[in-house]
Amino acid sequence: MLAYYKNLFELSLRMAIVEFKVSVGETRLGIFWHLVGPAGMFLVIYGIFSRRLGADIPEYPLYLVFGIIIFRFFQNIISSSVSAVSVKRSVIKSINFPRPALVLSTVLKIIFFHAFDVLVIFLILAWFGHPLILMVWYPLVVGLVALFAFGAGLFVASVQIYIPDVQNIWRFVHRALWFATPIFYTVGDQGWLETFNHFNPLYYYIELARTTIVYAQRPSGSLLGGAVLFGAMMLVIGWLTFKKLEKKFAEFL
């Protein structure tokens, strides 16, 4: 059993390094393109909303940065995971290896890319004169998001083999989540939106980052507990679903 997990991790890491190298090497400006997305999004939203939705939100630029970066981290993992199994058809039909490596390698690859986002966060914090030491909380936040996203990635990657519509469903869901999650606005007392966000895991992760890093406060038990609980629950659901469905991947591909 231990050998299985060791092999799973080694293979995932190897695949993540390979895929990171390939992704970066594919274009002349490499990692630059990865940073353009969130930076462009930040500038556009900040430009439009800083005097409207953001006017009453303290530290709005930092509030916005953490909202965008954490949401995109999650979104990138799931978008890559949806096809993580189906694109490896040839190797799945030829070699018996720990199949969850296909999703874990995707998570690790996005974490490698995320290291560059973290550099940008540091630059922005420094620009606004915010204490950099508060970033000690960030590994906890990103670890919990990665845990949740790994579980969700396992779920969508395995179900997609049997129901190809998952790809289209995810396109709709991530757009809906983008607007339903308080990324560039605050929930306040907005009735159903507030209720919805109690069940929205991304709300917990984004709020955890904002509470600890932007507002330098200790997270409440319910905030931290919600973040851990959603991550653990999704990991269990994703892992069990994937392990059940992986047995027939080679036949369906």
Added chain:
Amino acid sequence: MQRIVVQSVSKKFHIGETMSKSPLRFLLSLVIPQERKRLLWAVSDASFSVGAGEIVGVVGPNASGKSTLLRLIAGIYLLDSGEIETTGNIIPFIDLRSGEGRLTLEDNIRFLGAFFGMSWKTINQRLESIISFAELEKLRHAKLYQFSAGMYYRLTFSIALHADPDILLLDEVFEVGDEGFKKKAAEQLQQLAQKGGSIMFVSHDLETVSRYCQRVIWLDAGKIKMVGQTADVIARYKATYET
């Protein structure tokens, strides 16, 4: 010692077939998938064993279940019934195109080696030997998409051999390489067998099968038609398909 024991193994697939498209059916297909499923027994009630030190050939016409049988032994497909017991490290060599075209030869060795269960340390220790066996020294920094099918075959075969296989499952690999490399590869297989390894290889090249295999399994429409000494099986096989 028996390295592979296959007992009453069967495997079925549900093959999807598109039905004829009348205008009504076309409109319906936009809402409800219009596909008929046909049951196909790819392998049916197969039983045999392969001992340590044996090289066993698998022959049969196309779609007779040869590759499915290898995938069942490798654990890639689930059995529908029966049992397969294996002893030792299984290295399947079923699809030649498993590498990553946009990576260099060296990176692909590290990539594929990991899939074959080799640790980083082992891959790095054996890197030069893998490249030299594949005779691809001059292409170590070339990207894989530029390789011919023969070069691809040499590379993957070399990695598979260096992954310490006890059981090597080869699917139509001798159809690709040049004569010189085929001979070298076959010698390596014989050495592996002498050390107690077991090799099963699927091939349409009856000459190669005759030369290197001690026994042959003849599959036809998923059923084992004959298992026996190479000369006997090949003679019957030829007689059946040449008449």
